[in-house]
Amino acid sequence: MGDDESKILVFNPNPDYLDKVLAKANSQNAKLGPFAATILMGDVLPSDKPLPQTELLESTYFAKGLNGINSEVEAKASESSSTLVDVAENLTYVKPPYSIIKLVSGITMLIVSGELSKDSLDKIVQTKAKIDLLFTFRWPTVLSFIESVSEAGNETIDSLVKLIKPKYHFAVGKNEGGVYREVEPFKWPSGEITRFISLAQEGSADKWFYAFSISDKQDEVASFMENPFLRKKRSIENKGSENKAATKKAKVVTPDQCFFCLSNPKTETHMIVSIGSQAYLTVAKGPLTRSNKDLSFSGHGIIIPIQHVANVNDRDGAIRQEINKFQQTLVKAFAKQKPFLKLIFFELNRHNNVHHNVQFLPVYEPELDKFSQSLEYRRDTNNEKFKRNQKLEFVEFTNEDDSKLEAIEKENDYIKFTISISEEESKIYIAKLTKGEPVDIQFPSSTTKIQRNGRS
Incomplete structure (x- = not known):
C-alpha cells in the first residue's frame, strides 16, 4: 500500500453494546491496520447512554444521531469552539452540523452531525474542499425510492451529494438501527465515481461494519449503474416500484432459508x-x-x-x-x-x-x-x-x-x-x-x- 492510500473502518454500533464494538475496532486495527480513521455511524451515544470505557488504539470519530447526545459530550461540546471535541483518547465527537476532516494522506472526510440544514450546504460549498468520504445518518431520497426504503431518505442529502460528488457515501438511513444496502457505483458527467453503502446496526442479521482502502487516485470500475441523481423524480419512483415488484416475484424463500422458520439451521x-x-x-x-x-x-x-x-x-x-x-x-x-x-x-x-x-x-x-x-x-x-x-x-x-x-x-x-x-x-x-x-x-x-x- 502506497503512502497516498488510507485504510478506513466504518461501524454502525448498537449503543447498548458500544464497548463491545470498540473492542472489535481495536481488534481490527491490531490485525489489519493501522486504520487512518474509524467512523461510528448512527446513534452512537444517545442521551440516555454512558460514555464507553474501552481505550481506543486509533483515531475514532462519531456524530450526533437522531436521539440526542450524551450529556457529558454535550457539555464538552458547548465549551469548545472547534467542530471536533475530544471525548477520550482517540475518541472524537463531531459537533452539529458537520466537520470536514483532512487525513495525513490527503483524503478528506465530511461527517454530518444531526440534521443538515440548507444554510450548512452553502457553507460547505464555500469551503471549496474536495470531499472524498461522506458520512450521514439519512440516505438521499433518490436512492431510498430505488431501494424501496422511502422513510430513509432526506432531500437535503440529495443536494449535498450532488454538490460534493464523494467517492464513498456511508449512511444508516432508518431510526430503528439502520438498514444494509450497497448499490452499484455510479458516475458523474465530470468523471467522479460515487459508491453508496448503508450499514445495518450491530446485532442485526445484516452487515454492520465495512473496511476499505482509498487513495487520491481515480478508481477503476468495470461497470456502473445509471446515475440516480441525474434521473427525473417520477422515473426514480417508478423504478423503485419496479425493482420491488421484480424482487418479490423472483425471490422464493424456503423454510430452511427463512429468518422466522425453526427449520432454518441458523435460527438463534x-x-x-x-x-x-x-x-x-x-x-x-x-x-x-x-x-x-x-x-x-x-x-x-x-x-x-x-x-x-x-x-x-x-x-x-x-x-x-x-x-x-x-x-x-x-x-x-x-x-x-x-x-x-x-x-x-x-x-x-x-x-x-x-x-x-x-x-x-x-x-x-x-x-x-x-x-x-x-x-x-x-x-x-x-x-x-x-x-x-x-x-x-x-x-x-x-x-x-x-x-x-x-x-x-x-x-x-x-x-x-x-x-x-x-x-x-x-x-x-x-x-x-x-x-x-x-x-x-x-x-x-x-x-x-x-x-x-x-x-x-
Whole structure:
C-alpha cells in the first residue's frame, strides 16, 4: 500500500453494546491496520447512554444521531469552539452540523452531525474542499425510492451529494438501527465515481461494519449503474416500484432459508421464549426498544407461526387462535408484573409476505394517548408524500369481536394495530390493503415510536 492510500473502518454500533464494538475496532486495527480513521455511524451515544470505557488504539470519530447526545459530550461540546471535541483518547465527537476532516494522506472526510440544514450546504460549498468520504445518518431520497426504503431518505442529502460528488457515501438511513444496502457505483458527467453503502446496526442479521482502502487516485470500475441523481423524480419512483415488484416475484424463500422458520439451521434458539403447537414467542434480534430500570430486556417481541405461512386470515384457525392466546397471556403478565406498561401489537398481514408475524412493544401508560396522533401523522405522510405507496385509511374498533372487523380480517390484506389498555379493554386500528399495490413494509414499526423509553 502506497503512502497516498488510507485504510478506513466504518461501524454502525448498537449503543447498548458500544464497548463491545470498540473492542472489535481495536481488534481490527491490531490485525489489519493501522486504520487512518474509524467512523461510528448512527446513534452512537444517545442521551440516555454512558460514555464507553474501552481505550481506543486509533483515531475514532462519531456524530450526533437522531436521539440526542450524551450529556457529558454535550457539555464538552458547548465549551469548545472547534467542530471536533475530544471525548477520550482517540475518541472524537463531531459537533452539529458537520466537520470536514483532512487525513495525513490527503483524503478528506465530511461527517454530518444531526440534521443538515440548507444554510450548512452553502457553507460547505464555500469551503471549496474536495470531499472524498461522506458520512450521514439519512440516505438521499433518490436512492431510498430505488431501494424501496422511502422513510430513509432526506432531500437535503440529495443536494449535498450532488454538490460534493464523494467517492464513498456511508449512511444508516432508518431510526430503528439502520438498514444494509450497497448499490452499484455510479458516475458523474465530470468523471467522479460515487459508491453508496448503508450499514445495518450491530446485532442485526445484516452487515454492520465495512473496511476499505482509498487513495487520491481515480478508481477503476468495470461497470456502473445509471446515475440516480441525474434521473427525473417520477422515473426514480417508478423504478423503485419496479425493482420491488421484480424482487418479490423472483425471490422464493424456503423454510430452511427463512429468518422466522425453526427449520432454518441458523435460527438463534437462545432468543426463543416459548414454543406452542402452532406458534412461538421470541424476543426481537434488532429491538425497537431498549431495556431500562423498569424492564430488564428490550420488551420488543414477536409471535411467529411455526408453519411457513405468508398470512393468517382465518380467525377460527388453529394458528390465529394460538397467536391470540400468546397475546392474551402477555397482556396478563404485564398487567400483573408491570402494570404501568401497556402493550401495542402490530402486524402486516399480506398474501405475499415471506412469513407472517405479530410484533409487540411495551409503552408507558401515559404514552398511549400519543398513538393516534402518531398513526395520523404517519398515514398523512404516506398518503401525501410517498405517492408510489398505496393510500392508507384506518378504521377504529373497540371490540375485537365486532363483525365488521372480522369481515375486514377475513377477506383482505391489512395493517393492524391493537392497543391493549387492560385485560378487558383495547383499541384496534386497521387499514385494508389493495393486493398488488406497493406498501411501505416499515409503516407499522415506524408508527410505534411512542416507545416506553420515551423516544419518539
